[in-house]
Amino acid sequence: MSKEESMHLFLVGLVRLQLETITYFGQITGASPAIPGMFPNMFPMATSQLQQFNTLPVLPVQAMTQQATRHARRVYVGGLSPTANEQSVATFFSQVMATIGGNTAGPGDAVVNVYINHDKKFAFVEMRSVEEASNAMALDGIIFEGAPVKVRRPTDYNPSLAAALGPSQPNPNLNLGAVGLSPGSAGGLDGPDRIFVGGVPYYFTETQIRELLETFGPLRGFDLVKDRETGNSKGYAFCVYQDLAVTDIACAALNGIKMGDKTLTVRRANQNTNPMQPKPEQESILMHAQQQIALQKLMLQPALVATKVLCLTHAVSPDELKDDEDYExxxxxxxxxxxxxGNLVNVVIPRPRPDGELCPGVGKVFLEYADVEGSAKARAGLNGRKFGGNQVVAVYYAENKFAEGDYEG
Known part of the structure; x- marks a missing residue:
């Protein structure tokens, strides 16, 4: 509020106080004193002057409040489709806010105004309250008209001023799952710890990629970039870990891994060279993570046609197979x-050579059933089970390769 507006409000308030006082004592324009002994010229201001001040334009309190809180009630929405308009944006975000339980200002639409810049494909969405605008921050990455949109604070957002106006963070109890989001599903994808994940096979789903990345810990944000028209993956994604300390570990472990016919490129998004290497004290974490990635790679391969042969990984370790009695x-x-x-025909568990050298297939267990029905039941029953603390992965194995004694695949 400007100094002129503040002075104006002060004067108007003072004049109104005078009017109320004068009215109370009956001193307006020749009126008899309501209380004996009061001086008639106690308030010498002329009636015309009082009326002049009383008719000065005054901003309604609600309008002044809206102006003062607007920077904290506006939400920036980027990445809009060309077909988006003010009405569609307002309707969508009002419905979504109601669905997740983000409305705190009572019944009705949370959105009161929308301004769209069609050239740059962004909008400013004005909410009814500061708290509702903060709740809307949890909607970053939500799918609108077939594509994820960015939900951010506008550039004029003043955190220090906003702190006195209402909550600055989304309510942790919002039902984000109702709109296909999870806490922090895409928010927080800015900053130096954002990771670029390139070379992702196009047939990988968001769930599969997240599972691979979450080998290192839960994600704060994740965004698989998709074609706006087809909705298909473009083969790259961005993520940020909740524990920023694992950023370089994840980059070092995942970068260069072959997935199908692709090779992953994983690095900090603001870094065009090779990813930073983990510190020496992080090496043990890296080794464990690489083992888990090997397991995830098997799980992420395209589904094979069901066969009578099943391959189990992480069910046994090479050390357990060295002793004859233990092996039997x-x-x-x-x-x-x-x-x-089902009818189990054969079990093959490749062993290390007598000289200790590992041969193809060591660490795997091959199960041959009389029919596909038996192998299918075994896969459903064994996949994901834990043996010796390790989670087993069960996949179908080519029958011709098994018959030839080829256990490398």
Whole structure:
């Protein structure tokens, strides 16, 4: 509020106070004093002057409040489709806010105004209250007209001023799942710890990519970039981890990994060279993560046609297979356990060579059933189970390769 407006309001308030006081004592224009002994010229201001001040334009309190809070009630929405208009944006965000339980100003639409810049494909969405605008920050990455949009604070947002006007963070109890989002699903994708993930096979789903990335910990934000018209993946994504300390570990472990016919490029988004290497104290974390990635790679391969042969990984370790007695015991345990799912014809567990050198297939267990029905039941029952603390992955294996003794694939 300007100094002129402040002075204007002060004068108007003073004049009104005089009017109320004069009226109370009956001193307006020749009126008899309401109380004996009061001086008639106690308020010498002429009636015409009082009327002049009383008719000065005064901004309504509600309008002044709206102006003062506008910077904290506006939301920037970027990446809009060419077909978006003020009405469609207002309707969409009002409905979404109601769906997630983000409306705090009572019944009705949360959106009171929308301004769209069609050339630059962004909008300013004005909410009814500061708290509702903060709740809208949780909608970053929501799909609008077939594509994710960015939801940010506008550039004129003043955090220090906004702190006194209402909550500055979204309510943690919002039902984001009702609109296909999760807490922090895409928010927080700015800053130096944002990771670029390129070379992603086009057939990978968002869930599969997230599972691979979450080998290192939960994500604060994730965005798989898609073609606006087709909705298909463009083969790259961005993410930020909740624990920023794992950023470089994830980059080092994932960069260069082959996924199908693609090779992943994983680095900090603001860095055009090779990813930073983890610190020495992080090496053990990196080694464990790389083992988990190997497991995830098998899970993320395109689904194979069901066969009678099943391949289990992470069910046994090479060290367990060196001793003859231990090996026979493991073999017997596998036969008994895996026979529960169907007619088990054969069990093959490749062993290390006598000189300790690993041969193809060591660490895997191959199960051959009499029919596909048996292998399918085994896959459903064994995939994801834990053996010795490790989560087993069960995938179908080519019958011709198994028959030829080829256990490398």
């Amino acid at each position: 015991e493991i073999l017997d345990d596998m036969r008994q356990e895996c026979s529960k799912f």
